[in-house]
């Protein structure tokens with residue numbers, strides 16, 4: 001009886017502690033988030049990709065994923081890091097700009113504009129660190145700024161003039177992340193960025209042999225990453241998610257199509273525009289001068305069959321690109337094949353992104369492997385806002401408010417609960433369940449004890465009958 005009660009007590013006490021947190025069950029899980037910029041969902045179809053194929057067998061492959069609109073680099077990467085649509089996280093463009101001064105800063109300089117990134121949404125690095133984890137980021141857009149005054153444990157921002165396609169450099173970066181950051185420093189979460197196949201896709205087009213060669217380089221790198229994980233003994237603890245920010249689509253010009261040139265549109269004049277962001281591919285934004293909004297809008301709307309023109313407030317809700325003060329009053333985007341030119345055609349890219357996110361050419365790939373994921377599973381498409389809650393779940397951290405849902409991605413996981421952390425509420429629930437269970441056990445023990453006692457009294461045996469008082473003392477901890 002004493003033994004039973006002690007056991008119950010032990011069970012009860014342990015259930016009030018933290019027996020179900022991630023440190024006491026399986027050892028917690030690490031996560032590496034990798035982005036290969038501009039890797040379209042179907043880039044593995046016309047190239048041999050043995051390492052990506054092996055990864056799909058060992059893990060999960062989504063048919064494709066849907067990025068948020070605008071389908072451009074910094075905004076879509078920040079959605080991966082926050083799980084929020086672009087209008088909700090505020091990094092609405094690759095460019096930093098100031099409408100009062102007319103100043104614009106390109107992509108690289110914008111990486112150093114703290115206030116552009118730190119606009120009220122916390123990226124997963126900071127959330128993870130506030131909950132006791134340690135994180136790192138290498139070249140991922142948004143790595144440099146601090147957020148509410150906090151930064152990753154380690155970060156590496158590429159130098160100003162960086163060769164984004166140097167495979168030797170890629171391997172050095174992988175070594176840094178795998179050997180030093182995960183291996184020696186034992187970090188929990190790292191984001192890692194590669195600038196390809198985006199650049200090659202822009203320069204030569206998505207259907208070019210150059211793009212196919214670059215996909216082979218990505219594939220070799222995936223093999224290198226996975227063997228590095230193995231070499232560092234990380235296979236059982238490290239999850240790897242590989243995805244991208246957007247896809248890539250062919251652009252036509254030089255007489256092949258009727259190009260979109262704003263200055264040539266009747267009734268439209270740049271003298272009616274106070275500030276603009278055009279000549280950046282298929283999307284643009286305009287701030288008309290005071291009182292000129294309707295004039296500008298009427299001139300542009302319907303002016304070209306492949307140019308879409310919206311006032312901010314009439315943007316389709318599904319694009320989630322309106323409800324933010326940084327977004328300018330008129331939003332433009334073109335159909336695939338076309339880019340938006342201001343005064344005359346200055347763009348030379350054969351491939352572009354920034355189109356509507358319903359376009360199949362804008363969809364990135366998604367692969368995942370590791371102890372949290374099922375094996376040899378192909379899943380249907382989902383929006384990339386849902387990657388954030390998935391990552392938080394794997395890391396065992398409580399997410400910030402976001403636009404994603406774990407329900408959308410949890411079927412990719414080995415188990416929704418096994419080896420994963422419970423939040424505080426479920427700890428309490430487990431604790432209460434244990435208490436209830438204990439009470440039932442005590443009740444049964446007491447009842448059977450009394451029955452037994454009656455029986456033994458009846459038969460006159462005095463063995464194994466503890467004094468009544470002792471029984472009571474063992475109940476007091478309840």
Ligand SMILES: *[C@@H]1O[C@H](CO)[C@@H](O)[C@H](O)[C@H]1NC(C)=O
Pocket residue numbers: 098099100101
């Ligand atoms: C834009 O520049 C003006 C003038 O320097 C400044 O007052 C304003 O705060 C700036 N706005 C932003 C959003 O940086």
Ligand SMILES: *[C@@H]1O[C@H](CO)[C@@H](O)[C@H](O)[C@H]1NC(C)=O
Pocket residue numbers: 090118119120325326
């Ligand atoms: C976000 O940036 C805008 C200026 O672009 C500023 O007015 C606003 O206060 C910022 N919000 C936060 C929460 O930082």
Ligand SMILES: *[C@@H]1O[C@H](CO)[C@@H](O)[C@H](O)[C@H]1NC(C)=O
Pocket residue numbers: 163166167168169172
């Ligand atoms: C690639 O990077 C390696 C290692 O940093 C360097 O030694 C090499 O010169 C680079 N090659 C090119 C073509 O930039």
Ligand SMILES: [Zn+2]
Pocket residue numbers: 038073198199202353
């Ligand atoms: Zn690009």
